[in-house]
Amino acid sequence: MMKWIQEEPLDSLTSSVRQQAMETLTRLSHSQPVLGLHERSELVNTCVKSVFSLPTVQAMQEKDQAKADALQILYCQTLNALQTLLNALFVEDPTPAGLKSILEPLGPWMNSGKAHERARAVKISVSVLNHALLTPPFLMSSGFPALGLLLGRLIIRIGDPDEEIGREALDGITILYTILELQKRARDKEETNKKELYESNKRFLGPYNPVSPCQNILRVIAEFGDFLGPQQVKDLLLAALEGLKGGSEARGKDSGEMMQLASEVTLSSVLEWYRHRALEVIPEIMHGIYVCLSHIQEPRAREVALLPVSLLASSFMTEVVVALLMCPLPLDSNGAEMWRQLILRKPSCDVRDLLDLLLTSLKEKPVTKKGRASIVPLAAASGLCELLSVNSCMGRVRRIYPQLLLALLIQVHYHIGLSLPGRVASRKDAKKDAQTPGFVPVRWVVKVVKTLLLKMGCSYEANFLEDQGGWELMGQAENHHRGVSLLARAMVHYSCQELCRILYLLIPLLERGDEKHKITATAFFVELLRMEQVRRIPEEYSLGRMAEGLSHRDPIMKVLSIRGLVILAQRTEKAAKVQALLPSMVKGLKSVDGLLVVEAVHNLKTIFKGQDRKLMDNSVYVDILQILLPHFSDSREDVRSSSINLYGKVVQKLRSPRTPAVEEQLISTLVPLLLTMQEGNAKVSQKCVKTLFRCSCFMAWELPKKAYSQKPWDNQQQTVAKICKYLVDTHRDSAFTFLSQSLEYAKSPRASLRKSSVMFIGSLVPCMDSSMTEDRMNEVKAALENLRHDPEASVCICAAQAQDNILASCWRSSWPLPHGDAWVCDPATTHRWSPSCENLPTSHQRRSWIMQVLGSWKMSLKQ
Numbered sequence: 001m002m003k004w005i006q007e008e009p010l011d012s013l014t015s016s017v018r019q020q021a022m023e024t025l026t027r028l029s030h031s032q033p034v035l036g037l038h039e040r041s042e043l044v045n046t047c048v049k050s051v052f053s054l055p056t057v058q059a060m061q062e063k064d065q066a067k068a069d070a071l072q073i074l075y076c077q078t079l080n081a082l083q084t085l086l087n088a089l090f091v092e093d094p095t096p097a098g099l100k101s102i103l104e105p106l107g108p109w110m111n112s113g114k115a116h117e118r119a120r121a122v123k124i125s126v127s128v129l130n131h132a133l134l135t136p137p138f139l140m141s142s143g144f145p146a147l148g149l150l151l152g153r154l155i156i157r158i159g160d161p162d163e164e165i166g167r168e169a170l171d172g173i174t175i176l177y178t179i180l181e182l183q184k185r186a187r188d189k190e191e192t193n194k195k196e197l198y199e200s201n202k203r204f205l206g207p208y209n210p211v212s213p214c215q216n217i218l219r220v221i222a223e224f225g226d227f228l229g230p231q232q233v234k235d236l237l238l239a240a241l242e243g244l245k246g247g248s249e250a251r252g253k254d255s256g257e258m259m260q261l262a263s264e265v266t267l268s269s270v271l272e273w274y275r276h277r278a279l280e281v282i283p284e285i286m287h288g289i290y291v292c293l294s295h296i297q298e299p300r301a302r303e304v305a306l307l308p309v310s311l312l313a314s315s316f317m318t319e320v321v322v323a324l325l326m327c328p329l330p331l332d333s334n335g336a337e338m339w340r341q342l343i344l345r346k347p348s349c350d351v352r353d354l355l356d357l358l359l360t361s362l363k364e365k366p367v368t369k370k371g372r373a374s375i376v377p378l379a380a381a382s383g384l385c386e387l388l389s390v391n392s393c394m395g396r397v398r399r400i401y402p403q404l405l406l407a408l409l410i411q412v413h414y415h416i417g418l419s420l421p422g423r424v425a426s427r428k429d430a431k432k433d434a435q436t437p438g439f440v441p442v443r444w445v446v447k448v449v450k451t452l453l454l455k456m457g458c459s460y461e462a463n464f465l466e467d468q469g470g471w472e473l474m475g476q477a478e479n480h481h482r483g484v485s486l487l488a489r490a491m492v493h494y495s496c497q498e499l500c501r502i503l504y505l506l507i508p509l510l511e512r513g514d515e516k517h518k519i520t521a522t523a524f525f526v527e528l529l530r531m532e533q534v535r536r537i538p539e540e541y542s543l544g545r546m547a548e549g550l551s552h553r554d555p556i557m558k559v560l561s562i563r564g565l566v567i568l569a570q571r572t573e574k575a576a577k578v579q580a581l582l583p584s585m586v587k588g589l590k591s592v593d594g595l596l597v598v599e600a601v602h603n604l605k606t607i608f609k610g611q612d613r614k615l616m617d618n619s620v621y622v623d624i625l626q627i628l629l630p631h632f633s634d635s636r637e638d639v640r641s642s643s644i645n646l647y648g649k650v651v652q653k654l655r656s657p658r659t660p661a662v663e664e665q666l667i668s669t670l671v672p673l674l675l676t677m678q679e680g681n682a683k684v685s686q687k688c689v690k691t692l693f694r695c696s697c698f699m700a701w702e703l704p705k706k707a708y709s710q711k712p713w714d715n716q717q718q719t720v721a722k723i724c725k726y727l728v729d730t731h732r733d734s735a736f737t738f739l740s741q742s743l744e745y746a747k748s749p750r751a752s753l754r755k756s757s758v759m760f761i762g763s764l765v766p767c768m769d770s771s772m773t774e775d776r777m778n779e780v781k782a783a784l785e786n787l788r789h790d791p792e793a794s795v796c797i798c799a800a801q802a803q804d805n806i807l808a809s810c811w812r813s814s815w816p817l818p819h820g821d822a823w824v825c826d827p828a829t830t831h832r833w834s835p836s837c838e839n840l841p842t843s844h845q846r847r848s849w850i851m852q853v854l855g856s857w858k859m860s861l862k863q
Contacts, residue, residue, distance in 0.1 A: 001025050002046050010053040013060055013074055018050055022081040029088040037101050040089055045105045048124075051082050052109050056116045083124055087131040094135050100146035102128055110153045111242050115162050115255075122157055122165050125150075126172035133175050133182075133194060144180070148232035151176065152239020152266065155220055159213045159262025161255045166216075167208045173220055174202045180227050214265045221269045233274050234281040234288070237308060240266040241292040244301040256298065264304045271311040279316055286323035286338070293334040302337070303345075309338050310345040317342075317349040321357045325379040329420055330439045331386065339386040343393055351387075351396040358384050359400055362407040366414050366441075375420065377411050378441050381448045384408075388455045401456055402502040406509065408449045409474075409484055409524065413516040415442040416477045442475045449474075456498070464490040478595065481523040481556050485563075488527035503528045507541050519556050522549070526564040535571075543568055543577060550584045555592040559600045562588070566603040579607065586623040594631035594639035601628060601646045608653050618662050624650050625665050632672045633748065640676065641684050648691030654698055666695045667734050670727060671741040671760070678713055678756035685710040701730070713759050717805075721763040728767040735768050739776065743783050751792040758787055758795060762802025766809035780806070 001021045008018050025043070029035075035043065054060070057075050061068040086102050093101075109121035154176070157169035178198045185192050205223060209215050228236065243263045271278065278285060289305060296302050313320040320342070327335035342349050361380035367373060384404070387393055397404070418441050450471065453462045465471050465486055474483025491499055506528070509521040526546075528534070534542055546568065549561025562585050569578035585604065589597050601624060628650070631643035647669070654662060673695075677688040689708050696703055704726055706719045713720050728735050742764060745757035765772065765780055784806075787799035 001028075002043065005046055005050045008050055010050065011055060012063070013054055013071060013078065016074060016077070018047075019074070019078045019081045022047055022078075022085045026081070026085045026088045029085070029092055034092045035089070037097065040093070040098075041101050041105060044086065044089065044102055047082055047085060048105055048109065051078060052117050052120050079120070079124075083127050086124065086128050090128060090131060091135065094132070096144045096146065099128070099132055099144075103146060103150055107149065107153055107239075107242070110157060111245060115160075115165070118157065118160065119162065119165050119168070122154070122168045122172065125154070126168055126175065129172055129175045129179070133179050133198070144183075145231070146235075147176075147180075147227065148235025149239050151220075151224060151232075152236040153242065155217055155236075155266055156240060156243035156259065156262050158208075158216050158220070159258050159265075161258050163208075163210045166210065166213055170205070170208045170216055170220075171202075174198065174205055177201050177205065177224065180224075184226075214261065217262060217265050218269055221266065222273065225273060228274055228277065230277050230279075230281045233270060233277045234284050236270055237267060237278070237285055238288040238292070240270070241288065241305055244298075244305050245292070245295045256301070260301050260304050263301075264307065267304065267307050268311070271308060275312065275315055278312065279319065282312060282316060282319045283323040283326065285312070286320065287326070290327060290334055290338065293337070306337065306341045306345065309341040310349070313342050313349040317353060318357060320349075321354065321383075324383060325361060325376050327379065329375055329378060329382060329441075330444060331382045335382075336386045339383045340390060343387065343390055351393045352399070354387070355384075355393075355396055355400055355404075358387075359403055359407060362404070362411060366411070366418055373418070378415065378420075378445065381408060381411060381445050385448045385451055388451050394455060397452075398456065401452070401498055402505045404452060405449070405498075405502070406505065406521065406524070408445060408452065409487075410513070410517050410520045412442060412445045412449065412474055413480050413520045415445050416475060416480060418442070446471055446475050458491070458494075458496060460494045461487065461490040461496065464493075478593075481519055481560060482599075484520055484523040485527050485560075488524045492527055492530050499528060499531060500533055503531060503533060503537075507537070510545060515554055515557075519554065519560070522557060522560045522564075526560050526567065529564055529567045530570075543574060547581055547584075550581065550588045555596050558588040558592065559596045559603075562600045563603045566606050569607050582607065582620050583623070586620055586627065589624075589627045592627075594634040594636065594643060597627055597631060598639055598642040598646060601650070602642070605646075605649065608650075618654050618659060621650055621653055622659075622661050622665050625669075629665075629669060629672065632676055633745065633753075635749065637681060637684060640681075641687050644673070644676070644684065644687040644691050648687070648694045651691065651694045651698055658699070663699065664734075666699055667731050668737060668741070669695055670731075671738050672745070674707065674723065675742065675745050675753060675756050675760060677710060679750060679752045680712070682710070702726075713756060717759070717763065717801075720759055721767070724760065724763040724767045728764070732771075735764075735771060736776070739764060739768070739780070743779065746783055746787060751790075751795055754787065754790065754792070755795050755798050758784070758798040758802050762798070762805040765806045 001024055004017055004021045008015075025047075054075075057072055060071050060075070064071065090098060090102055092098065103125055106121045106125050109117050110125070112118050112121070151173065154169045154173050158166050158173075160166045160169065175198065178194065178201050181197060181201065182192060182194065206216060206219050240263045243259050243266075285308060289308060292305055293302060296305055309320065324335075324338055324342075327338065331339070342354060343351055358380045361376050362384070364374065364377050364380075366375075366377050388397065420439060420441060450462055450465075453459075465474075465483070468486055470483045470486035470490075472483075473479040473486065476483075491502075502524070506521055506525045510518065510525060512518075513521075529542060543565070546561045546564040549557050549564070552558055552561065565578045565581060565585065568574040582604075585600075589600055592600075604624070625647060628643045628647045631639055632647075634640050634643065651666070669691075673688045673692045677685045677692070679685070689710060692703075692708060695701070704719070704722050706716075707723050707726075709719075724738075727738055731738075739761070742757045742760045745753050746761065748754055748757070761780060761784070765777075781803075784799045784803050788796050788803075790796050790799065
């Protein structure tokens with residue numbers, strides 16, 4: 001039957017198939033088993049769509065005038081067949097749930113932009129309600145779950161521009177009221193005549209007023225109060241919002257305005273009289289408004305739809321704000337408008353209380369103790385961003401500006417690396433979202449920080465961070481403290497008016513929260529130590545806190561504490577105390593990331609300036625040099641360059657006489673500088689040359705001139721040999737240190753360093769003559785054998801050359817080589833690199849080793 005009905009055309013009524021099918025379904029409804037709720041709903045949808053979608057009778061008659069009378073009769077019979085079928089389906093299940101399953105599919109048609117479709121929907125709904133009134137077994141003991149939705153749809157139709165629809169809707173409300181009265185009297189065991197009660201209620205609710213239908217609406221809402229609980233109030237409000245969909249264009253200007261007026265009267269009167277009943281369903285109401293706004297484009301209709309937000313917030317602001325915090329993120333235009341509604345429309349809520357609520361939410365962590373993600377802080381930041389767009393609340397924002405700024409900065413730190421738990425975009429913004437990159441929470445919080453600064457008149461500070469890349473730094477895990485420091489530094493530089501308030505607020509914050517909280521607060525506080533007002537702070541909160549930070553387990557806290565102490569050292573009364581802490585500062589930098597070390601040492605340079613601040617000995621300088629040296633081989637170019645440059649500047653601070661510790665430290669710098677100079681990076685190489693020259697000046701070295709050359713060592717083996725010979729001759733006790741360092745550099749991930757270290761080893765080992773031990777020679781041999789299979793061809797060739805150079809030196813010097821090894825002293829018998837080579841001296845096989853190395857390199861690549 002349903003298939004036949006679905007196959008009928010929706011733009012014409014040419015046969016009685018629909019009518020016959022529905023009549024057949026009516027007869028089948030008396031059989032067993034009865035249909036389930038899902039099947040009944042599907043059947044109602046199919047039949048309703050087939051009949052309600054038909055054009056008006058007049059339009060169909062004009063199309064086929066010869067059959068005008070027959071069409072009129074057929075239409076009435078079809079409509080009656082649908083009505084009879086729905087009544088029969090209700091008899092199958094005469095319960096509130098059964099009634100809901102029949103009436104619910106009619107709801108969308110009651111809000112149609114076409115008057116004839118609305119008229120059909122209202123007429124059929126009223127017919128089903130009337131049948132329910134007259135059906136003796138209709139059970140209302142469990143309540144009526146669809147009451148609010150049905151009442152709201154009928155109330156909106158009272159204001160329909162078509163008077164017949166309005167009159168029919170009021171009649172339906174009267175029937176519904178009578179059913180509810182009967183239910184109430186049945187509980188009290190009162191016998192009542194249904195017809196008399198209906199007529200009485202019809203007089204009681206008043207006649208339909210076509211001139212001012214809103215009077216009818218107000219009377220109905222007032223009288224239904226006894227039957228409206230929280231869920232019914234919610235459904236009634238959402239039904240009123242449904243009447244705003246489609247806009248004036250779909251219904252016509254006059255019709256749209258009348259519907260907006262009916263919805264506005266309904267929403268305002270329900271919330272005026274029954275607002276307290278909506279308290280427990282506020283989240284559902286807010287969600288309903290958010291969803292509904294996606295289908296409303298007309299400005300006036302959107303204003304009406306947003307009315308419940310301000311009305312509810314005026315009495316239940318906390319509950320409304322909590323509900324708005326659950327809006328999908330990132331906020332689309334609908335969510336943003338709901339936030340602004342809180343203060344833009346009357347009655348508006350107290351802005352001060354609203355901001356305090358948001359500040360409380362901003363102090364929450366985005367990840368709970370159980371590891372669950374929470375969108376509350378991010379949602380609060382988004383809501384704050386929308387409120388900042390309303391100029392009227394700027395005075396209230398300034399009252400808690402320091403708290404908001406610090407809370408947002410801490411939230412930036414918390415949101416680094418976090419992603420949104422989930423989001424649902426509205427249809428209106430779906431296309432926009434599809435064309436924009438993924439939403440990154442930390443970037444959004446940074447944007448809110450920037451917006452807050454601009455709104456508070458800190459445009460110079462915001463632009464400074466923009467120019468310095470501070471906003472990007474702030475959103476990076478390893479650079480967050482640098483971004484925060486830049487902001488604080490800019491605020492101090494431009495004399496921000498709120499700095500004193502921020503300073504006094506920060507003092508207790510330094511001891512609160514987790515590591516991220518403390519790092520952000522300390523990074524800001526440290527820069528404020530430049531302020532004159534710091535003199536008023538007890539020393540335990542400035543110098544004392546910074547001294548404690550030197551022993552903190554987090555390296556970033558150590559570096560921030562060093563910076564704080566350096567800033568304090570600029571004050572005469574604090575200089576001596578800070579200088580006494582220098583050994584502790586340097587000691588704390590051991591095993592710290594290279595970038596942080598460079599940052600800390602750069603700050604420490606300030607203390608070294610001036611004769612009056614020179615140290616009594618070189619021990620602290622030596623400690624700094626020891627800390628900087630390992631970072632010469634850091635994978636990051638900026639770390640290598642900065643650490644080498646700082647090393648040279650610290651060397652300049654060294655004073656005579658040279659102690660053994662200083663000499664040992666600078667000698668251990670030779671190989672790293674020489675090899676790093678060959679990595680092929682012009683910037684780093686220049687720093688190496690300068691630092692090497694400073695070391696040479698202090699130590700009175702007479703290095704070969706070409707040792708300072710940045711030119712590659714390719715085809716300059718004699719230069720390398722000359723450098724190695726000088727090193728071994730001058731610092732024979734450190735020869736094995738040079739060898740160990742070069743072997744370590746041979747493991748570098750950078751091919752240029754592996755290549756230069758291999759060439760250095762090939763020239764260094766022959767210079768060490770009899771001091772070489774068997775274990776050391778085995779270590780060298782193993783390293784060179786491994787490097788002959790390096791992915792980089794030039795490294796393979798250099799490794800073979802180094803082997804050749806070392807072997808030739810062994811042959812000439814008759815060194816005691818490892819027993820049973822291929823490296824023996826008799827070149828006439830076993831002097832070869834592989835069993836496949838002929839037994840000839842190396843001098844007679846000048847190209848054999850090259851071909852062999854290239855062959856083994858190709859094989860390693862194939863593998």
